[in-house]
Amino acid sequence: MAEIQIKNVAKKFGEYQALHDINLTISDREFMVLLGASGCGKTTLLRIICGLETATTGEVWIGGRRVDHLPPKDRGIAMVFQNYAVFPHLTVFENIGFGLRMQKLPNDEVTRRVERVAELMHIEMLLKRYSGELSGGQRQRVAVARALAMEPDVILMDEPLSNLDALLRMEMRAELKGVLAESNTTAVYVTHDQVEAMSMADRISVMHKGKIVQAASPIEVYRNPAAEFVAGFIGNPPMxxxxxxxxxxxxxxxxxxxxxxxxxxxxxxxxxxxxxxxxxxxxxxxxxxxxxxxxxxxxxxxxxxxxxxxxxxxxxxxxxxxxxxxxxxxxxxxxxxxxxxxxxxx
Amino acid sequence: MNARFLPYVLIAPVTFFLCVFFLYPFVLVANQAFTADGGYTMENFREVVSDWKFPISLQNTLLLAAAVVPVQLALALLMATMVNRMQKGRDLILYVWTIPLGISDLAAGIIWLAIFEQSGFLNSMLDAVGVIDKPANLLTYQNPWIVFLAIALAEIWRATAIMLVILVAGIGLIPKEYYEAAEVFGASKWKQFLRITLPLLRPSLQTALVLRVILAFEIFAVVAALGGTLFPVLMSETYAYQFDLLNSGAAAAMALIILGISIAATLVILRALRVPKGATI
Amino acid sequence: MTAVATPDARKAGRWLYVTSVVLLCAWVIVPLYFLLINTLSAPEDVQSYPKAFFPAFDMGSLSFFVTFNGMIDALLNSIMVAGLTMILSIAIGAPAGYALSRFDFRGKELFRLLILLTRAFPLPLLALPLAVMFIRTGLDDTIIGLALVHTTLAIPFAVLITFSLFSGIPMELEEAAWTLGCTRLTAFTKVVLPLILPGIAASAIFAFVISWNEVFAAAVLTIENRTLTAFLLVKLSEAPIHLKFAGGFILVLPALIFIFAVRKYLFAMWGIANR
Missing domain, CATH: 2.40.50.140 (Nucleic acid-binding proteins)
Known part of the structure; x- marks a missing residue:
């Protein structure tokens, strides 16, 4: 059970107000996409949920536990980064098992879980390689596998597909959606790509200038945009x-x-x-x-x-x-x- | 630990260290320079400036800097652009050219002593080609210009490398596209160097020149090895005040004079090579 | 250059280019070669005339150097001071380099100014008041005292170099480690440190060379426990000339090796530290 509740979260960087009073509840096992143009605050919100950024005011709850003063490692989350952040000095195996080793799991348990997610992401033949020997798409798979291996309550993804070429992106989109649906985790996914948002999300939160303008199902956002911004942003060509x-x-x-x-x-x-x-x-x-x-x-x-x-x-x-x-x-x-x-x- | 205090914890050791071993002694030097007989006075400055050797050592230091730094700059720019278009053997050539970076001024002075001393390699070479019959003693007070030349050559030999390293790093940061664009617009290699490399290299030129000029005013060991007392410079005078004359006040005043010249030169360089805001790469 | 260069002109340009590269290499290497000849000559031959242009591989000068009273001690002192400087400047400088690359904090600009100021100051001059300070604290004429002064010389470089090294490690790698169960400290030791270690070694070597080569402060601050540079400086006027050359050679030798060891990092270090 991992519902995420964001209560009155605001963030200021110096004088710049990046987020205004955000309230959002993401239900257990929901796939929530934060969608918006660059600079709208979507990544900041994700990083606040993750614990990489501290909110200026407000609270973050995950699974009924207030987490905004906990470091990322104690929040029961895993994150997939935009540039994958695959550790260059470790093999794929050690990358995927990194979090498990930090939890001091026994060797055979680490091996079992690494092999399971590697198979899930179709990278079992890459386990002995280093990051420098992988293509962008393969690195992407390692990053997702590493997050899944943690068996987290919540998986956070920051534009994970934006560095892939168009064809690969479409392929990964479908695959990622399938894998996450099976893993029973709550997912928060940041993107600026409305097609990605429409195709993957259970619910989309459209963000603009540090506010959530509309949070609803993809079809609702498309058919009944709550504001002019949403109408102009979603749909190609726009309304x-x-x-x-x-x-x-x-x-x-x-x-x-x-x-x-x-x-x-x-x-x-x-x-x-x-x-x-x-x-x-x-x-x-x-x-x-x-x-x-x-x-x-x-x-x-x-x-x-x-x-x-x-x-x-x-x-x-x-x-x-x-x-x-x-x-x-x-x-x-x-x-x-x-x-x-x-x-x-x- | 709280991320707000962590950076301060991390910089605390350096800050503490520099306060104790840099700022505090600096205040002490300044204080000592302005003190004589228990009162604040300009007496130390008057003493060192009115010494007969002061104009000579000042002139020598400035002349050396004026002769050495421009040659080094030109040489470093030449080497940096040559290395930049090198395809084969770039690493080896760069290694050879940066060897002097690790060589101390004292060692450089000794190396050039091997060339300029009476039974040295310069005389041997001149002898071999038949220009001279017997070795001349070159580094004497009768030949001030040869002493000057030997010191200048040793400095150019030793300290061009640091400029080269800074400039090579700086040139590496200039995107290739600019040159390709210039080529499309019909600029020659020389024009590309003048209109693209030089202006975009300004931050590196600043760093390289400031560093070199300051070090040029601090020249000491090369002079000690090659010229001895024949060629007084500001630093050797400072050393002499401290050790031969045991006059710390005068030495401190000399130190402040060197500092003043350094600061003035730094300001001139920064001003001359200032980069307009927003015009960086 | 309006027309395309003719093949002849291009050939001439190519020839000029290669010749200049060779000449510039010779300009660096030939003086070193002369020093080598002198070092590997018998003491009598060093003062002979005219000079041989090939080394005689006589160990007379070097063995004289080794047996010269106080020389070995000076060599050991130099190594100890430089080693200590290396450890101190990295231990003290690297955390600050990390702070500069990872945090925006109030006073950051002031701190950078302090670092740059030390670089723009004739630091060896500070040896004068420090001599007084050290006498009061009993640090005068000690290895540690001199190492502290050399650390002051090396620290601005250590901070700027480690700053640019840390800046080369993406923040995302550290953040990924945090989300995978690391604290700030374990993320640093498990992810950042392994990646940065060769660079740290290079900047440590740089600090070593700075100390190894320093003359003025060493001469001012030591009397009994001279370093090699200070010892040679003091003996310049009185020592036999072959001793100078052998000493110069010993001074140059580690420099050659060290620059070779750090050559990959020399340029990366300055690229970012410049701006």
Missing amino acids: NFLPATATGNGQWRVAGQTFDGPDTEKTLKFAIRPEDMAPADTGLVAIAKVIEPLGAHLLVTCDVDGGMFRAVLDSDTTVKAGDRLTLAPQPDRVRWFDPETTLAVA
């Missing part, structure tokens, strides 16, 4: 925004068209994902500017009411630059945001 003016009774005018929306007096922004539109007889009037065939789809960058607007259309659509399109948004996929608070309005 489209258009200014909207209320005409009363929950009716809104957007680029000359009328839509149903929230019944409020404020000015709102209309938002729609590029793939949630199709050409139709009536809809938003768009002038196509750039056409990018992506194989499965057609990405059309166009001009709607003087602003940039993207649509992902069926690849059969015939359209060329300068064409006039009428795009009809799927009504149940339209979202509304308050420009003042930047939050979603139902």
